[in-house]
Amino acid sequence: MSIAEDARTPPKGPSLVALLCVVTALTLIAAGGGWLLGGQLGLHLPGATKVEDTKRVVGEEVPTGSVVPLKPILTNIKIPQDVWIRLETGIVARPGEKVSDELAATIAGDFMAFMRTVNLMQLRGPAGIEYLRTDLQERAAMRSEGKIEKVYIWALVME
Structure with missing residues (x-):
């Protein structure tokens, strides 16, 4: 055997492009799951609440005395x-x-x-x-x- 045959090239690791694709895919899956779970639990954006609900909640929490x-x-x-x-x-x-x-x-x-x-x-x-x-x-x-x-x-x- 010669020295050239013994010196094998080390195996290549995953490329940077493949890593970015995996991270992007996992991020999209997590965001979609969070959106779906938020819809299931009835969570909404703060600006999307109804005015009547806000008035009712504020009226219950704030005392009216001095x-x-x-x-x-x-x-x-x-x-x-x-x-x-x-x-x-x-x-x-x-x-x-x-x-x-x-x-x-x-x-x-x-x-x-x-x-x-x-x-x-x-x-x-x-x-x-x-x-x-x-x-x-x-x-x-x-x-x-x-x-x-x-x-x-x-x-x-x-x-």
Whole structure:
């Protein structure tokens, strides 16, 4: 055997054109499948919604009462005591109800007293914030004798 016979040419890999064709075909299949699945699930483009549906949804989510911002609350929590919290909230009165400054100050004081009993583990994650908002809303409704419809948490900073 000669040296020329032993030196074989290495096998060629797939060409760049074949690779581009495969990637393009897979992309088109994925896009078509996504379009088909979106049609099956009833998902539409944001601009394609009906005006009546939008008005109905907005009317359900937005309270119609007056919004009263409360003064920011700065306090430490129960466990661990070296963690400080700044809480900025607002309350929404029921339609036709008036929230006096004294009532707003009383509710803010009640919120501060409640925040001093909170454990840091209770505030973890979105569920913890939602539970906090629900607890504050219940306290505000009790303190105002049903005048408060909703409580918004605008900012919650922990240090």
